[in-house]
Amino acid sequence: MNRLLPLIAFVLLAALLFVGVRMNSGKDNSAIPSPLIGKPAPALTLPELPLPESRIAVDALRGRPYVLNVWGSWCVSCRVEHPVITELAKSGALVVGYNYKDTPEDASRWLAQFGNPFxxxxxxxxxxxxxxxxxxxxxxxxxxDAEGIVRFKHIGPLTPDIVQDRIRPLLEDTP
Structure with a gap:
């Protein structure tokens, strides 16, 4: 019986994992709720790319709604969504790039190669x-929004449908 205990434990754990996966199938996990929704955006003062000695406070953007897009030169999905971000910026939306866990050299090279919509x-x-x-x-x-309140968060690459259905209405409805 002692030899069967590890096998029984493994089978039970596998069954639990299977049930959890089945319960989540078909759900949109990119829409993970953020505790920031409806609350003021966190204060943020970071170096500006490519000028590390220049620091930008995101609070300075108040008065106009904006899109904060987190990206990195190492991120494959960021390259996939880049044309969508570019079109959003071309349409007149204020798009701020948040370069995440990257070097200034790699980020600058990436923007030079693919274009800088930010x-x-x-x-x-x-x-x-x-x-x-x-x-x-x-x-x-x-x-x-224009008052500095977080209205939406999306995890994963943006698509034209997400921009049209979720982001544009928020940008237009803000005071």
Missing amino acids: ALVVQDADGQAALDWGIYGAPETFVV
């Missing part, structure tokens, strides 16, 4: 400021 880019090389925003990785996107 009105400004802040750099969080060690990822410490991301903790206040609840950033898990890249890409992630936030919409902050």
Whole structure:
């Protein structure tokens, strides 16, 4: 019987894992609720890319809604969503780039290669400021209204449908 205990434990654990996966299948896990929704955006003062001696406070953006897009040159999905971000910026939306866990050299090279749609880019090389925003990785996107309140968070690459259905209405409805 003692020899069967590890096998029984494994089978039970596998069954529990299977049930958990089945319960989550079909759900949109990119829409993980953020505790920031409806609350003021965290204060953020970070170096501006490519000028590390220049620091930008996101509070300076109050008065106009903006999209904060978390990206990195190392992020494959960021490259996939980049044309969507570019189109959003071309449409007149204020898009702020949040370069996450990257070097200034790699980030600048990436923007030179693929284009820079961002009105400004802040750099969080060690990822410490991301903790206040609840950033898990890249890409992630936030919409902050003109009063500095976080209205939306999306984890994963943006699609044209997400921009059209979720982001544009928030940008238009803000005071």
